[in-house]
Amino acid sequence: MILNARDRVTRGLLSLARTPLLYYPYYRYHLPYPFVLLIENTNCCNARCVMCPRDTLTRKRGFMEFGLFEKIMNELAGARRKPVVHLHGFGEPLLDPLLPERIRLAKSCGIEHTYIVTNGSLLFPETSRKIIDAGLDRMKISFYGTDEESYNATMRRLDFKVALQNIKDFMRIRKELKKRTPKLILQYLPQEANGARIKEFQSLWRSLPDKNGGDCLNISSLDNFGGGRSYNIVGEKIVSVCFYPWTAMSVLWDGSAVTCCMDYNGVQNVGDVNCQSIEEIWNGPVLSAIRRNFGKRDYSGFPTCRNCDWVHRR
Secondary structure, eight states, X not given: OOOOTTSHHHHHHHHHOOSOGGGOGGGGOOOSSOSEEEEOSBOOOSOEETTSXXXXXXXXXXXXXXXXXXXXXXXXXXXXSOOEEEOOOSSOGGXXXXXXXXXXXXXXXXXXXXXXXXXXXXXOHHHHHHHHHHTOOEEEEEOOOSSHHHHHHHEETSOHHHHHHHHHHHHHHHHHTTOOOSEEEEEEOOOGGGTTOHHHHHHHTTTSSOGGGTOEEEEOOOOOGGGTOOSSOOOSOOOOOOOHHHHEEEEXXXXXXXXXXXXXXXXXXXXXXXXXXXHHHHTSHHHHHHHHHHHTTOOTTOHHHHTOGGGGOO
């Protein structure tokens, strides 16, 4: 299971989370470690996609120090139940030259499922070989166009032909290496900028992914990025209990831990991995208080959550 606000499985779970804590036994407990740990290797990006609120990003940009990443992995190595580890955040993970080493270290520490989301623009053959050899388990590529015009208008600063060829080369190289991983998710986000051509997207990729090996297409939908955008109407009434504090935790490149990946500006801090362990933060007083409040649908003091369209959706 991969928690991503745009995935169909996650959207389904969020749609069910409408009952306060008292009526939802699941929310009474949480596991000793998060089920999913999102580790932002960088918040730098080479694209300016029209739907993404990068223009409102105010926190410092950078790359996670390898020593800090190693500290997190060493801790997870001793965990009885290891989380799914996302090796990306609010940025393009392939900008990080140390990404293959991070993947390799995670796998050596017993992480069974590693995952990245990328725009694919830097997935050149050498990079493909490195991440395949390192043992990456799953990779989602955001490909928000069906031709040169629609893609370039949506994923600004990127090039349709380059990304298309990179993906084709990746699948060829994976086959040549006789590997089944990383499994590939090709995601389309229908919107005004790309003409919302879902059938054309499906036709474009019909013969390429290895569906028998676990590759798939994913049709997603626009969200508000916790208030960074306003694609969906957000009313005053909160109807859902967000399950992220019981399930996942996000660590930004500088070691700050935040409530979830929608907090791209890092304003809802819950801890600091530089001086705390994942376990301490996850089971500590800050997140415990958040669980109590969120379970009652009380998001006061959490502006990103109050502006997130998921907690308002029926």
